[in-house]
Amino acid sequence: MARGRSISSASITPGEENASKSSSASQRIVLINRGRDFLRGILTAIFAMGLYALSLLLFVSLFILVASMETGVDLSTVNYSFTAVLIVLSQGISIQTDALAISIIPLGLTVYSVIILRLLMIRRRTQLLGYVATAVVWVSLVAGISYVIRDFITSSIVEIIVHPLIVFAVAFVLSCTRDSIVYQAIRKKITTYWSASIQKNISLGLRTSRRLILTYCGIALITAVVWIVRGFASMQAVFAMTHMGIGAQIMSSILTLAWLPNLLIWALAWTLGATLNIGTLGTFNLWIGQSNNLPPIPVFGLFPEPITSSIARTVTLVVPIIIVACIGLYCLVRKNEYGLLKPEHSVQGVLAYIYPIGSFIISVIVTIIVSAFAITLSSGSLGSKNLSHLGLTVSSSLNNFGRPVQWGLLAAWLIIIVVGLAQFSISYLRSYFIHRVELNNELDDELDTNPENDLEETDISTTHHDRTTVSVDSEETVLSDQSTTKPEENHE
Secondary structure (H helix, E strand, O other), rough: OOOOOOOHHHOOOHHHHHHHHHHHHHHHHHHHHHHHHHHHHHHHHHHHHHHHHHHHHHHHHHHHHHHHHHHHHHHHHHHHHHHHHHHHOOOOOOOOOOEEEOOOOOHHHHHHHHOOOOOOOHHOOOOOHHHHHHHHHHHHHHHHHHOOOOOOOOHHHHHHHHHHHHHHHHHHHHHOOOOOOHHHHHHHHHHHOOOHHHHHHHHHHHHHHHHHHHHHHHHHHHHHHHHHHHHHHHHHHHHHHHHHOOOHHHHHHHHHHHHHHHHHHHHHHHHOOOOEEEEEOOEEEOOEEEEEEOOOOOOHOOOOOOOOOOHHHHHHHHHHHHHHHHHHHHHHHOOOOOOOOOOOOOHHHOOOOOOOHHHHHHHHHHHHHHHHHHHHOOOOOOOOOOOOEEEEEEHHHHHHHHHHHHHHHHHHHHHHHHHHHHHHHHHHHHHHHHHHHHHHHHHHHHHHHOOHHHHHHHHHHHHHHHHHHHHHHHHHHHHHHHHHHHHHHHHH
């Protein structure tokens, strides 16, 4: 019976041995790199939460110190619990105490945590495994803090996991710069499967939406400044009702800055014609400004009175539309973008006026989605009864946020179409008249350069006339001769 050949170590060649060693070494390097990325992701989340919690703890300690000095009561025991409450509130987790229930998110602290997390992720770049580790550790830290103050937490376990994960996702997206691995991978996929025109429309649409969002932020900031200037006296009256000292007033005003983005969103909504509700105790918009038994919170003193003049209300509503239309015109005319109004009389030149519709639709969709998220995040509760809903409602306010974008971009496109048609008409008429003038000039030049033809024609006609006259004269002479010869014959 045939025996199988046994393979011994002596049958392995040196080349195969070196290849196996190099493959095992490369595998070890890969494992080491993965472990390093995983550890780097963990440390990124720990450092970010540490910096965020430490800065809040220092501010809260100062705030409690000032309050203790003014009231004469030792409040140092609530430093850590107050800091934990602010951390979980900034991550979208609701709390409830014996006095009130709070679910309105301090978006200022949320933005602050996103900035810290983004900066550390940019500095400590890693692979996908490292980002997963950062997300898991960040959510775990927030969940651990929520467990420490679990007696105050009213959110479900799903919200405790999902809301901090959304905060991490926002920081992750903002950390993806042009030289990041994620950005390069997404760009490669897009360039592979999408055409150049689609890529251009998406890019310009996102760029226009970014300009629109920044414009909305500018309008919100201007409106909030006007609110603060006009309502400063009312806010001082509310401070007087609470019997706060100057130190407590300053520290509480600084603490209120945590909700400044919420106030900016409300100010923008008020400018665009939306209605701001303070539970069942107050309603504010351009037409109505009424409140009844509002709690002594200084921010509530900043809410404005209605605009009594109908002309001023109309101007307030039309100005955002005009600004958006100017942005749309800038995007359509700029050379680096669409560069319309060029003297091109071809099919491609006509199609260039159709392409912006796609990018404008993308801009409208992105702006409306961002506005919906902003309305949802800026609203919440400050109690369980009369203040169970504080802020805006998506169903009634989203139309106010989307109307200036829709009308403004549509007006910009129609203006460009009208100007383009007028430019085309003027150019066509100009070329037509220039062509006629050139044709007439050519005919005149031909007549001026060939005068002999006219002289020859004149000579020919004169000669023909002379010949005709001579022939007639000769005929008359012959006839007269014949008439004179006939009488002579008769006489003979």
